[in-house]
Amino acid sequence: MMGTKVRSFSPLPRDVSLEELVPKDHFYRRLESEIDLSFVRDLVAPLYAGGGRPSVDPVVFFKLQLVMFFEDLRSERQLMRVVADRLSLRWYLGYDLHESLPDHSSLTRIRERYGLEVFRGFFDRIVEMCVEAGLVWGEDLFVDSTTVRANAAKAALVPRFAAQEHVDALFDGGSAGDDAGDTRVATDAALPGADDADLRARNAAKEDFISSAGRYGTKSRTPNPKKISDHVVNRTDPDACLVGQLKGTARMGYKAHYVVDGGRARVILTALVTKADVKDNQPMLDLVWHTTFRWKLRPHHVTGDSVYGTIPNVKALEQAGIRAYMPVIDYTWGKRALFRKDDFAYEPERDVYRCPAGEVLRNTGARKKLRLTRYVADPEVCNSCPLKSRCTEGKSGRAVNRNFDEEYFEKVKGYYGLEAYKKAMRKRKVWIEPMFAEAKQWHGVDRVRLRTLEKVNTEVLVTAAGQNIKRLLSCGGLGPGKPAQVAALRPPGRPRLLRFRYCPATHSRVSQHAARNGTATRISTATSRPPCSEPLRNRRVNSS
Secondary structure, three states, X not given: OOOOOOOOOOOOOOOOOHHHHOOOOOHHHHHHHHOOOOXXXXXXXXXXXXXXXXXOOHHXXXXXXXXXXXXXXXXXXXXXXXXXXXXXXXXXXXXXXXXXXXXXXXXXXXHHHHHHHHHHHHHHHHHHHHHHXXXXXXXXXXXXXXXXXXXXXXXXXXXXXXXXXXXXXXXXXXHHHHHHOOOOOOOHHHOOOHHHHHHHHHHHHOOOOXXXXXXOOOOOOOOOOOOHHHOEEEOOOOOOEEEOHHHOOOEEEEEEEEEEEOOOOOXXXXXXXXXOOOOOOOOHHHHHHHHHHHOOOOOOXXXXXXXXXXXXXXXXXXXXXXXXXXXXXXXXXXXXXXXXXXXXXXXXXXXXXXXXXXXXXXXXXXXXXXXXXXXXXXXXXXXXXXXHHHOOOOOOXXXXXXXXXXXXXXXXXXXXXXXXXXXXXXXXXXXXXXXXXXXXXXXXXXXXXXXXXXXXXXXXXXXXXXXXXXXXXXXXXXXXXXXXXXXXXXXXXXXXXXXXXXXXXXXXXXXXXXXXXXXXXXXXXXXXXXXXXXXXXXXXXXXX
């Protein structure tokens, strides 16, 4: 007989406890037991007054930020709606069934009051937990960036001069009334002195991309004709820049940068958001120095793609004793199939270049502002050369430029044949690039929800901290969690086949090689997965 469910609800008794309703193996129970967030109270204590009405617990606020990360929610309003009807989330936050939850507007005000430094401190403490758990290796670092869409539309773009005139008119209109009622008198003690000016100059010299929230080096005195952001501005998000116009997919966006540890857990050590028109290689050194000094690391090498292989980056890393595993940029390579600079041999004894035909390119002088020396071939010899069609289209002889720091480029090019370099290039594809894919596909970073550079930085820092928490809970410092990661660590060629036999002492399978050497470790027969647990997003979370 077909049954019919009658909708009938009785009032819940007051003695019902969430401890009984939330399953013992629930994900948020494990998150509460293993990740202690009580440190945030000390982090934000200077921002609170000694008296007054009690605020929302800072621990609750940051727990809500993690819930928004794990549940992939787009707003505080949506977050509180989900928390209101989820028993597991109420239990995680510490709110009983009959207890009122914080209002969504309070979360927005708290986030704005905390500011970027508090969120960076929260991210740093999560990284410290990873260091204490032994998940950070520190021998190699991976640097990469990705473009994320901004919460703004192209239709809101206006000429920058028009927006500036509008802002100036608003402030000029209200300045007369404000000044009329101002009776304050300046004193000599309040005026900046020579010591203050020196202090400001020193502080300005120390500014970098990290301390300026990604704004360092983005302000220019004169507009660049080729830089779109110098001529137009978005009314919705003034910091968002137009990207993708060359690919036909123009949109407003930002650029997110990660520095990922080369250990098996792939811990994110530094995260930063800059404007989308900032080149990838510009903040690289600031990211690397911040990572090494903040976490007291001495990496053997830093790995990045060819965008990072500029002379300033390569020179700074090599002078610091860190190998630059990145393809260097060839500034002479064009679209046509002409000889590249690498096809010319440099003879340091004579300070000349020799072309593929064996002719000499002589030094014609140095350009100190450009920090390069120019070498030019004899035009008569060059024009009569049978290889001229593959070398140059000009009639004044082939020219080659040599940078003052060219020896660092040559040193990095010498790494290309090393197996360690090839391994780092393979490893980069499965170590840092999937971190961006994870953040975009599962945690909403494909299109950020906040606006302005400082707020977008806070959003990406929470996302990076959440990704590190996932590794704290799932990896535990064991082996690579993906077959692609295992393949990246193995040199190309014949795969190595392991033979296993049963070990009575451990009731498990061990490799014959390990058994002969007395280094047998237990290998579970219950699953064919690698030792690292599966990502949290693949687990089934009870929606109590």
